[in-house]
Amino acid sequence: MSAAPKFKNNVKISERHGAGEWKLEKLALLALMPLGLWVLSTGFTLAGADYGAVIAWFGSTLNAGLLAVTAVVFCLFASLAWKVIIEDYVPASSRSGLVLVSNLVFLVLAAASVFFIVRLALGSAPLPAGV
Amino acid sequence: MSNTPPAAGETGDRTGRYVRHPNGHVAPMSPFTDIWRWHMTMVASILFRVTIGAASVGAVLLLGWVAIVACGPDAFASVAAFSGSPFGLFIWFGLTWVLFSFLLNGARHLINDAGKGLDLKSANLMAQIAVWGPIVLAVLFWVVLFAAGKVSL
Incomplete structure (x- = not known):
């Protein structure tokens, strides 16, 4: 299946997509460092805030945009991190279903986050709409 | 053997x-944990996995909070009553602890992934910061929140 392993600086080069996934996970984590600090400052701003203040916060495009980006990048990072955790503890023969479920959970989480954030940013009528 | x-x-x-x-x-x-002497770098490493698990649960909770905000003022008021209760504040405190842990332990992981700080002294120091820092910072964060009058019991 695999050709003779290649080495770079005495380190084996990944034969398939392992290194790409590792890099993507690290890039997502790197992006989450400033975003996490921003979430922290947001938590400080919104602690104890009333409904009007929260709606006004979501009304800012910058706030809503950063929150949506944070949600999507976190879900990307978490799905990759959970894949690594599952690979460590679940035998190869029975892990593909679990990885699929974990990816699906974070896909739904990201999509739902963007859905609610966009509605709040656009000032849509409270859900359930049209009732 | x-x-x-x-x-x-x-x-x-x-x-x-x-x-x-x-x-x-x-x-x-x-390296079974019961035959290896416990070391701070092990604690930090294991805690980062725990943090990722807790952050995943926290993300679901935060999504629920955003969904409640999108459901209008009445829904928000009923959830605000719970989230301002002692148990609600306890959960929010836990979430800030997880966030600080994610930041500090994630930074430690990134530095080590870049091949830096892998000598014994730096690795130990960063592990100590990643394990104890979040507790100290989360408590400080909430002391300031209470002192600023943003939250009260």
Whole structure:
């Protein structure tokens, strides 16, 4: 299946997509460092805030945009991190279903986050709409 | 357990310690946590996995909060009553602890992933910061929140 392993600086080069996934996970984590600090400052701003203040916060495009980006990048990072955790503890023969479920959970989480954030940013009528 | 290296052709892991499994396979001895002396870097590493798990739960909770905001003022008021209760504040405190842990332990992980800070002294120091820092910072964060009058019991 695999050709003779290649080495770079005495380190084996990944034969398939392992290194790409590792890099993507690290890039997502790197992006989450400033975003996490921003979430922290947001938590400080919104602690104890009333409904009007929260709606006004979501009304800012910058706030809503950063929150949506944070949600999507976190879900990307978490799905990759959970894949690594599952690979460590679940035998190869029975892990593909679990990885699929974990990816699906974070896909739904990201999509739902963007859905609610966009509605709040656009000032849509409270859900359930049209009732 | 045997200390004989594996057959020619197999690559060793440089520990020189091998175990013959019941099925006859010779494999490097696993670093089982109950035979290895506990070390701060192990604690930090394990806590980062715990943090990722807790952050995943926290993300679901935060999504629920955003969904409630999108459901209008009445829904928000009923949830605000709960989230301002002592148990609600306890959960929010836990979430800030997880966030600080994610930031500090994630930064430690990124630095180590870049191949930096892997000598004993730096690795120990960063592990200590990643384990104890979040507790200290989360408590400070909430002391300031209470002092600023943003939240009250």
